[in-house]
Amino acid sequence: MAHGCAGRDPVSTASLPPRRGFLLKLGIALNVVAAGLVGVPVLGFIFGPLRRRAARSWIRLGPVGSFPEGETRLAVYQNPVSMSWDGFTARIPCWVRRVEGEEFQVFAINCTHLGCPVRWFPQSRLFMCPCHGGAYYEDGSRASGPPPRGLFQYQYEIRDGQLWVRGGEIPTLSEPV
Amino acid sequence: MRLVRSVGGWLEERLGLREALEPPITHPVPRTTASWWYVFGSATLALFVLQVATGICLALVYVPSADEAYQSLEYLNYQAPLGWFLRATHFWGSNFMVAVMTLHMIQVFLFGAHKYPRELTWIIGVLLFAATLGMAFTGQILRWDQDAYWGLSIGASIAGRTPGLGQAVVNLLLGGPIIGGRTLSRFFSLHVFAIPGALIGFVGLHLWLVLRLGVNEWPMPGRLVERATYRERYAADVQRDGVPFFPVAAQKDLIGMAVVIVAALVSAALFGPYGPNGMPDPTLIDTAPRPDFYFLSLFALFALLPPWTETPILLLGPPLAIAFLLVLPFLAGTGEKSWRRRPVAVLGLLLVVLIVTALAGLGVTSPWSPVMDAWSAMPTPVTYVKGRTALELQGALVLQAKQCRNCHGLGGEGGRRGPALDGVAARLTRDQLIRQVLQGGGNMPAYGKALSPAEVTALVAFMESLRAGQQPPARSSAVPATPGR
Numbered sequence: 163m164a165h166g167c168a169g170r171d172p173v174s175t176a177s178l179p180p181r182r183g184f185l186l187k188l189g190i191a192l193n194v195v196a197a198g199l200v201g202v203p204v205l206g207f208i209f210g211p212l213r214r215r216a217a218r219s220w221i222r223l224g225p226v227g228s229f230p231e232g233e234t235r236l237a238v239y240q241n242p243v244s245m246s247w248d249g250f251t252a253r254i255p256c257w258v259r260r261v262e263g264e265e266f267q268v269f270a271i272n273c274t275h276l277g278c279p280v281r282w283f284p285q286s287r288l289f290m291c292p293c294h295g296g297a298y299y300e301d302g303s304r305a306s307g308p309p310p311r312g313l314f315q316y317q318y319e320i321r322d323g324q325l326w327v328r329g330g331e332i333p334t335l336s337e338p339v
Numbered sequence: 340m341r342l343v344r345s346v347g348g349w350l351e352e353r354l355g356l357r358e359a360l361e362p363p364i365t366h367p368v369p370r371t372t373a374s375w376w377y378v379f380g381s382a383t384l385a386l387f388v389l390q391v392a393t394g395i396c397l398a399l400v401y402v403p404s405a406d407e408a409y410q411s412l413e414y415l416n417y418q419a420p421l422g423w424f425l426r427a428t429h430f431w432g433s434n435f436m437v438a439v440m441t442l443h444m445i446q447v448f449l450f451g452a453h454k455y456p457r458e459l460t461w462i463i464g465v466l467l468f469a470a471t472l473g474m475a476f477t478g479q480i481l482r483w484d485q486d487a488y489w490g491l492s493i494g495a496s497i498a499g500r501t502p503g504l505g506q507a508v509v510n511l512l513l514g515g516p517i518i519g520g521r522t523l524s525r526f527f528s529l530h531v532f533a534i535p536g537a538l539i540g541f542v543g544l545h546l547w548l549v550l551r552l553g554v555n556e557w558p559m560p561g562r563l564v565e566r567a568t569y570r571e572r573y574a575a576d577v578q579r580d581g582v583p584f585f586p587v588a589a590q591k592d593l594i595g596m597a598v599v600i601v602a603a604l605v606s607a608a609l610f611g612p613y614g615p616n617g618m619p620d621p622t623l624i625d626t627a628p629r630p631d632f633y634f635l636s637l638f639a640l641f642a643l644l645p646p647w648t649e650t651p652i653l654l655l656g657p658p659l660a661i662a663f664l665l666v667l668p669f670l671a672g673t674g675e676k677s678w679r680r681r682p683v684a685v686l687g688l689l690l691v692v693l694i695v696t697a698l699a700g701l702g703v704t705s706p707w708s709p710v711m712d713a714w715s716a717m718p719t720p721v722t723y724v725k726g727r728t729a730l731e732l733q734g735a736l737v738l739q740a741k742q743c744r745n746c747h748g749l750g751g752e753g754g755r756r757g758p759a760l761d762g763v764a765a766r767l768t769r770d771q772l773i774r775q776v777l778q779g780g781g782n783m784p785a786y787g788k789a790l791s792p793a794e795v796t797a798l799v800a801f802m803e804s805l806r807a808g809q810q811p812p813a814r815s816s817a818v819p820a821t822p823g824r
Contacts, residue, residue, distance in 0.1 A: 211487025212507045217516035224548075238622045241517055248519040249406030250620035271624065276641060277492035279624040282709060286742040288788040292627040293493070294642035295707040295756050297784050306785030307707075307756075308646055328441065331493070331516040337506040 216339075217243050219332040222302050223258060226323050229266070234259040234282050235298060237268075240329045254329065256316065257282055257289070261299065266325065270314035271334045277332070278312065289313065313337045367581030369573075371557030373588040376450070378595030381442035384542065386436040386595035389603060390474075391535065401481070403527035405520040405619070408483035410663075412615045412689060431627035433475055435603045437633050448688060451676030452555035455562045458668035460548040465664045467541050470534050475633050477530035483523060484615035489628035491518050493641075500650045518621075520565040534691055553577065554588070558676035621760075634701030636695045642707040643698075651690065706755035709745040713753045721748030727774050727804060735800025737794045741786065757783055764806040768813045772799045 219242045237258045239328040244252035245284040257269040257280075269289070271279045279295035285294055288305060289298040296307035303312040316339050351357055400419055402411040415422035444464065445507065447453060453461035480487045491513065506516075514521035553573055617626060630638050649781040671684070679683050703778055710717075719735050727735070738744065738760075744752075748759035767775065776795060779785035790798070806812060 178708055186805065195645065202445055209511065211514050213509040236622070237626070241519065243516060243519075245405075245520045247404045247406045249409075250618055250622075251405050251519045251522075253620060253622050254517070255622040255624060261404070272492060272496070275496070277496035278489055278624065278628055279492075279621065281624055283742050283745075285714075285740050286784075287788075288742070288784055290709050290711065290742075290745065292711055293489075293638075297709075298787070299784065306779065306782045307697065308642065308644075308649070310646055310649070330496050331506070332499075332509065332518060334496055334505055334509055336499045336501070336503075337509070 195265065198297055218328050219330055220319070220326045220328055221330075223256075223268070223325045223327055224262075225311075226264070226320060229258050229260040229325065231260050231262050235263060236282070239327070255279070256315075256327070257330070258325065259302075264320050266318050266320075267302060268316040268318050268327050270316065270339050272314065272333055274304075274311050274314060274335065275307070275309040276299065277334075310335065341507060363386060364585045365583040366550065367558055368554045368584045368588055369556040369577055370580050370582050370587075372554040373582055373591065374557065375591055375595075376446055377477050377554065377588065378592050379439055381445055381592040381593045382599045383436060383440045383443055385437060385600055386432055386603065387538065387542065389432045389600055390429065390436060393425050393432060393536075394531070396425050397429055398531060403481070403524055405483070405523045407723050408523060408677075409615055409618055411481065412650070416612055423612050426612035427610065428604060429478075429612045431603045431606040433478060434632065435473060435599055435606075437475055439599055440468060444468060445688065445692075446554065448686070449678040450560050451564070451678075451681070453668045453672075454674070454676060455566055455569055455668075455672050456553050456771075457548070457555060459670055460545060460552065461543045461660050462665055463541050463548065463669050465661065467545060468539050469661055470541065470634065473534050474530060474538070475631065477526045477534065479634075480523070480526040481530055482614050482616075485619060485623065485626045486628050486630070488518060488615070488619040489626065490630060491522060493628075497653050497690065525651075530532070550730055554584070558678070560679045562676070562679040563674050564676055569678050577718070625711070627711065629705075630702075632699065636698035638737035639698040639702035639705070642705070643701070708754075709742075709756050710754040711745060713744040714739050714742040717744055717752045723805065725751065727801070730797050731801045731804050734797035734799065737790070737798040738801060741789065741794075741798075744797075746783075759801065760805055762806050762810060764803045764812050765810040766813055767802075768815045769803055770801060770815065771813070 166215055172337045181309070202234075217250040221239045221242055222238055223237045229237075235258050236246075236255055238253050240254050241252045241254050255271045257271065259267040259269070261267060269280075273280050273291040273293065273296050275291065275294055275296045278291050279298070280289040280298065281293045282289050287300040289300075290304075291297070291307070291309075294308050297305040298309070298313050299305050302315060315334040318328075329339060331337060331339065397415065400411055400415055400422065400613075402408055412426070415426050417423070447464070473806070476490075477491060495509045495513060499513050501508045503769070510516060513519075514525040517650055524815040556573065556576065603716065617623065629635075641649075719739065724732065724735060729800070738749075744754065744759075746754040746756035748755060749761060751759075763772070773795060775783065776782075776798060777785060777787040786795075804810070
């Protein structure tokens with residue numbers, strides 16, 4: 163704050179001597195620079211996640227033998243990008259369907275409509291969603307309800323008798339797993 | 340008493356608070372505003388203060404870590420002295436705040452308070468409303484239970500529909516590629532620092548504008564708002580017939596504030612804290628996520644929208660609704676203020692209120708969701724088993740075992756996604772039943788691959804027996820009727 167302004171209009175700079183006017187401009191300019199310097203890390207920190215890094219990697223789900231042919235089972239893996247403080251949320255479930263031999267289908271748990279967890283009913287060979295009533299056939303194709311497409315499927319590989327999938331991102335319509 | 344007065348005098352000499360605050364507190368307002376209809380704004384503010392106070396207390400114990408948040412909430416509920424009551428008060432305070440704020444908004448709209456010169460007061464009010472809903476959503480996430488986890492999953496699915504930018508927006512929302520520790524920290528920061536900070540700033544501006552422009556007078560039909568004359572007339576009215584805000588109008592505000600605070604406390608004491616509902620473990624998939632009441636109408640909307648309208652409505656609907664509220668004072672900023680002469684405004688408001696409450700009501704029962712345990716939990720009504728053949732009884736078992744009950748009711752129990760099967764034999768012929776089971780259609784999955792021919796035969800035999808005694812069986816229009824049958 164400028165001092166000694168008694169009796170003067172405090173916001174008017176016209177009456178200041180030239181050096182005072184310069185100091186005021188310099189003060190404003192320095193603060194603009196400082197704000198910019200603060201803004202870079204602050205905005206960078208908030209919007210950093212917008213720049214997406216490759217989060218997906220190959221994850222081992224278990225020996226092929228633990229998935230009986232013709233059945234669909236829930237499998238759980240540790241999220242590859244997890245933090246030590248993630249707790250339960252680092253555990254990600256998925257549905258593994260062993261069609262026959264080395265032919266698999268690995269479905270994301272998330273309904274393609276709005277991401278709720280779908281549940282497998284072996285008796286009627288359907289996946290059902292508890293939120294808005296989407297249903298899928300055993301091969302993951304859409305059976306009924308609001309889902310715009312079939313279940314999201316992981317890429318999978320068999321290496322040395324182990325089933326591996328590629329995961330690490332929440333599947334959405336714009337980025338299916 | 341003399342001591343109090345002398346301490347007060349000492350403080351006043353230095354602080355000068357009475358000198359500064361007396362004019363705004365006792366400023367004259369129109370006599371008509373000293374009404375019970377004008378108490379909702381101050382009641383909302385009182386609830387906000389309650390939320391801040393209880394929120395600070397909760398933050399003393401709550402651990403904003405995905406690993407430990409749930410345990411810290413359980414500790415608050417069951418171990419920390421009065422922790423349960425603080426959690427309950429914060430929860431009920433938030434419910435009351437959303438409800439009373441909505442009443443305030445409806446009242447000022449009906450009284451034409453958004454018109455000239457109070458457009459900006461309304462606009463800041465809309466921002467306060469949006470920020471409060473933001474607090475409600477982020478607060479629901481901090482409960483860090485199954486509803487929170489899957490609520491985030493729903494949020495990410497909506498964000499993921501953004502054309503072109505989907506995954507980037509998802510990352511921004513979750514603080515990473517997937518729900519986890521960084522997500523909770525993000526929402527904690529929003530709920531505890533960013534949004535409350537904005538709320539305090541907006542509340543200050545809102546109050547400043549109310550003081551500067553005056554409390555909206557009770558609208559008289561036929562007394563039009565004109566830019567050229569309104570402020571002069573208002574000033575003259577206040578001068579002629581005004582009353583001091585304190586105590587004449589403020590006494591009702593004080594009572595309104597105390598009533599809502601006590602109501603929140605009583606609800607908290609009676610009903611206790613809400614949640615956390617189930618550990619936030621995504622592998623526990625036996626869950627049916629539901630949002631808190633303020634988002635039930637949106638939840639219902641998501642289930643009922645025709646698929647092709649979904650993405651545009653999900654993405655553009657909320658911003659367009661907020662934008663409409665923001666430009667409202669510019670669409671109808673002058674003219675008639677009284678609700679008696681604004682049929683379009685009143686009917687429009689009524690329509691919105693009816694739609695929101697009807698959707699929320701549907702959200703509570705959510706008839707579109709399959710009842711996931713109906714097939715194993717609900718009994719077959721005795722009347723549908725009595726006197727049936729072995730084949731029909733076998734069919735009744737198939738109907739249960741193949742989860743038909745999850746979507747179809749029988750004797751009033753079961754899902755409501757599909758039509759109830761009582762009396763189905765009066766609606767569909769044998770051939771139609773077989774076709775419907777095998778091929779599905781009309782929002783029903785096809786069961787051709789999930790049923791053996793023997794199971795289909797039994798199931799259809801059972802369904803053919805499902806009609807009341809006097810109802811004739813359905814008849815194919817392709818077959819000529821046999822007289823006498």
